[in-house]
Amino acid sequence: MTDQNRARNVQAQRRATTPAADFTIRFYQAGDEGLINAFYNDPSQRPGAGVCGVPARTNSEWIWEFASHNQDSGIPYSLAFDQERLVGIQGFLPIQLIHDGRVELSEKSEDTLVSPEYRGKGLLDQMYRMLFERALQRGVVVQWGFTSTAVKPLIRSGFKSLGKVDFYRLNLSARAVAASILRHTSPGLPRAEAFANAVLRFPQIIRSSGVSLIRRFFPRPMPPGMEVVELTKLDEVCDQFSARFSRAYPGISVHFSGSYLHWRCFKNPYFRYRVYAANHGGEMVGLAVFKIDDRSRMGIVSALAAIPTETQGASIVLNALLETGLRVFARHGCRSAVAWCFWSHAFSNLVRDSLKKVGFFNFAADTDFMVRAVTSNDPSYLNPNNWFICEIMSER
Numbered sequence: 001m002t003d004q005n006r007a008r009n010v011q012a013q014r015r016a017t018t019p020a021a022d023f024t025i026r027f028y029q030a031g032d033e034g035l036i037n038a039f040y041n042d043p044s045q046r047p048g049a050g051v052c053g054v055p056a057r058t059n060s061e062w063i064w065e066f067a068s069h070n071q072d073s074g075i076p077y078s079l080a081f082d083q084e085r086l087v088g089i090q091g092f093l094p095i096q097l098i099h100d101g102r103v104e105l106s107e108k109s110e111d112t113l114v115s116p117e118y119r120g121k122g123l124l125d126q127m128y129r130m131l132f133e134r135a136l137q138r139g140v141v142v143q144w145g146f147t148s149t150a151v152k153p154l155i156r157s158g159f160k161s162l163g164k165v166d167f168y169r170l171n172l173s174a175r176a177v178a179a180s181i182l183r184h185t186s187p188g189l190p191r192a193e194a195f196a197n198a199v200l201r202f203p204q205i206i207r208s209s210g211v212s213l214i215r216r217f218f219p220r221p222m223p224p225g226m227e228v229v230e231l232t233k234l235d236e237v238c239d240q241f242s243a244r245f246s247r248a249y250p251g252i253s254v255h256f257s258g259s260y261l262h263w264r265c266f267k268n269p270y271f272r273y274r275v276y277a278a279n280h281g282g283e284m285v286g287l288a289v290f291k292i293d294d295r296s297r298m299g300i301v302s303a304l305a306a307i308p309t310e311t312q313g314a315s316i317v318l319n320a321l322l323e324t325g326l327r328v329f330a331r332h333g334c335r336s337a338v339a340w341c342f343w344s345h346a347f348s349n350l351v352r353d354s355l356k357k358v359g360f361f362n363f364a365a366d367t368d369f370m371v372r373a374v375t376s377n378d379p380s381y382l383n384p385n386n387w388f389i390c391e392i393m394s395e396r
């Protein structure tokens with residue numbers, strides 16, 4: 001954790017939240033999804049609701065995300081009421097992590113929302129407390145999430161910020177090049193500064209667009225003995241590969257089990273997903289998940305994992321997977337692609353190099369990765385360099 005980050009964690013803890021009196025906080029009960037969605041889809045409660053033509057979330061979408069993959073009895077989702085009125089929601093997705101080869105249960109924070117009139121009363125804190133107690137009983141090792149808007153309230157609830165995530169972008173069309181230049185004019189900045197930003201970024205954006213164009217039309221030849229194939233069935237082969245990946249690159253990552261990928265990719269009601277395996281000598285040596293957002297015509301590198309083959313390093317496998325991804329995105333009409341990367345995990349460094357090789361460039365983002373240890377006192381969870389997570393996994 002950097003000094004700057006440590007200071008943010010301490011500062012946010014200083015302000016104690018005003019206790020919320022007279023509110024009822026309870027867990028989700030069957031049938032609540034209609035009430036939750038009416039709250040979540042209301043632009044007066046959540047400013048992001050309805051923007052850019054994003055359709056309202058349906059009940060079956062909520063059930064897919066929060067209930068269908070949950071093997072446990074009960075769903076880690078809490079609701080806060082003032083009398084009969086719903087005024088706050090907070091959920092968690094149970095996600096298996098793989099930590100130095102061990103599979104562990106974690107929870108990812110989602111649906112963090114308190115009605116504007118009820119903010120600043122510590123309601124989020126109360127919902128989190130209830131969910132934390134539940135997680136403790138269930139043996140959840142760690143809770144985690146991403147946020148740009150709720151860093152301070154999350155720190156007050158016991159999370160730590162491990163720092164900001166690195167975003168990478170790649171342009172696949174002239175229109176995307178223009179959009180990325182305009183995006184770098186950063187709204188809110190003084191005009192002169194914004195213009196200077198755009199000029200400074202210009203060579204990098206043009207260079208990366210050129211690289212991606214060359215890679216798309218002149219891909220490097222596939223290394224001897226390697227093939228990249230689309231997976232149409234996600235089963236225990238994925239579990240075994242995920243375990244081998246974790247042994248090759250110790251640290252903490254999402255466990256890419258067949259059942260997790262099947263739920264997240266093949267059953268996903270929001271986006272189309274394509275899953276690819278790299279095989280070498282009959283053995284799986286790489287896995288890539290590419291997500292296609294037709295609405296914004298964007299491709300998302302959702303998951304990447306690769307291990308060295310008998311003769312070549314993991315970067316060769318990564319490059320082959322990413323070049324396949326470029327072709328998949330272009331075939332599906334994507335104008336741009338994005339990817340995420342974390343700090344200095346050994347595999348993140350390889351991913352970063354490979355992203356640059358196919359034309360991705362780094363751009364500023366303001367999203368913190370938040371972690372809270374639940375049952376474990378292991379300090380390794382609070383070291384950002386132990387984490388390798390490729391995707392943010394929020395569908396909206």
Ligand SMILES: CC(C)(COP(=O)(O)OP(=O)(O)OC[C@H]1O[C@@H](n2cnc3c(N)ncnc32)[C@H](O)[C@@H]1OP(=O)(O)O)[C@@H](O)C(=O)NCCC(=O)NCCS
Binds near residue numbers: 018116147150
């Ligand atoms: C993030 C959020 C859930 C926090 O809930 P909360 O129960 O209000 O949390 P807290 O009581 O700890 O107060 C949070 C902050 O809101 C401030 N606040 C007080 N009244 C407020 C109001 N009417 N409107 C906005 N913020 C207010 C508090 O002073 C506090 O500020 P600080 O963090 O700078 O000290 C809530 O602000 C929210 O729903 N935001 C919009 C959705 C969002 O950003 N979700 C996170 C996505 S990852």
